[in-house]
Amino acid sequence: MLERIIIAGAGGQGSVLLGKLMALTAMDIFPHITFFPAYGAEVRGGASHCQVVMSSTEIASPCAEQADALILMNQHDAAGFVAQLAPKGLAVVNSSLCHIRQVPRGRRLVSIPASAMADQLGSPRSANIVMLGALLRHKPLFSMAAAEQTIRKLPSGAPGMLEINLRALQAGHQAAG
Amino acid sequence: MTGNEALAEGAIRAGCQCYFGYPITPQNELTAYMSAQMPARGRVFIQSESELAAISMVFGAAAAGARAMTTSSSPGISLMQEGLSYLAGARLPAVVVNVQRGGPGLGSIDPAQGDYFQSVKSGGHGDYHMIVLAPTSVQEMHDLTIHAFRLADCYRVPVMVLADGRIGQMMEPIRLHEGPPPPAPRKPWALTGAAGRDPNCVRSLLVGEGELEQHNYVLQDCYRHIRRKEIMYHEKCVSDCETLLVAWGTCARLARGVVDLARAKGKRVGLLQPTTLWPFPEQRLRRLAARVKNLLVVEMNCGQMLEDVQRLAEGRAPVHFKGYPGGRVPTETEILRAVMALRPPRSVPRRKTGKRK
Structure with missing residues (x-):
């Protein structure tokens, strides 16, 4: 089994963190996992993306040329990433900041206003977790409970952040139904 | 991690x-x-x-x-x-x-x-x-x-x-x-305080x-x-290979995938992956170069280990190169394309010698 996931966004949107979170959670399920980030020199802003490859056999190349799942946090180079979607691939799009409305034939598209939803929950930074919830609804790489467990292990950050993130996960999961 | x-x-x-x-x-x-x-x-x-x-x-x-x-x-x-x-x-x-x-x-x-x-x-x-x-x-x-x-x-x-x-x-x-x-x-040469012994330098x-x-x-x-x-290296599918990839680090990892992809397409490809770049696996490379048809060096530079491979192949087989400088990581597909494009070298036509009567 092979799952290649690309998460793309702007620096500060938590794309790289989300990739790490997914890699850590999947470690109990897949024997081989690679994760690698690609970001510019900026701490905030600028393009930032990462790739997670989960496989039942040895992973030669950690760079996925095609994606079985794509999470688009913003518009930057969105069309380029969509072109990388493998047949039957799934694109989850943050419609608050990304205007992709269709994907090539044979691929699936799930749109949710993740940034707006995260804003309502009290933390715009949790948009990445909303997206994870939506992805898991359509591509259960691992259980929601497993995702929750990893989120609980994240550095706590601001007070109340953990609760918001847990709600964001559920909200994304429900909204993507 | x-x-x-x-x-x-x-x-x-x-x-x-x-x-x-x-x-x-x-x-x-x-x-x-x-x-x-x-x-x-x-x-x-x-x-x-x-x-x-x-x-x-x-x-x-x-x-x-x-x-x-x-x-x-x-x-x-x-x-x-x-x-x-x-x-x-x-x-x-x-x-x-x-x-x-x-x-x-x-x-x-x-x-x-x-x-x-x-x-x-x-x-x-x-x-x-x-x-x-x-x-x-x-x-x-x-x-x-x-x-x-x-x-x-x-x-x-x-x-x-x-x-x-x-x-x-x-x-x-x-x-x-x-x-x-x-x-x-033991490090008898180390500067550990000269009490009871002559000073080290x-x-x-x-x-x-x-x-x-x-x-x-x-x-x-x-x-x-x-x-x-202390020479260390890894090999993949070299026993019957006609094309030998030579790569290190990230490129070697990509090349491992390329070997599988090329073999799936019927091309007999192998990989020599030096773990010690110095000392280089010189003898091993010489031996392999003597029995393959092509060598392909893949690096994320404009041809550095290439020079060592050329030196060691000593013309036994043509050495090709695929390089990606300036911070670009190639894809498996790019390397595979280079592998598939390789043809057996044209052999030097031997002069026909008639049977002695």
């Missing part, structure tokens, strides 16, 4: 007592990990004021008999060349890590393999060598670092772990070394009549010994 963190944890488990470093992307996770872990385990961590200071601190710690390490990325390693030459001249064991990025100059923070020449041909002045180890995975970042400390102490040479930004920042699950650190040999300035010449012969003897004993 990221490759950088796995390397750092490897150093700690190898008994590294002193770490000195100056931050630079793409190896910052390494320095950050050491800054938290070394003091917590009662060892020395110093964020130096520069790379020059870091390598000089390594010199000092190594002279005092400690297991010491510094890490940096390409521009920082350039700054350390003087210190590396001094370490080699003074016969001091040390581990130096280069998580390469694009160059020349400040270049970029993207992964690259442009420092092969600098590492294996000794970038500092004088006739010296470092042992150079090239990891291809997060696990190897961990394991080869432990091995590097063993080699450094065993031969009293600086050992370089030559990684790149891709392997440094990549995360993979790994198995951590659980055993004891590599045994530390660690230096690389040898101005007595013929002294430096003799010292160089000692170094060369040591390098010969390393060449005989």
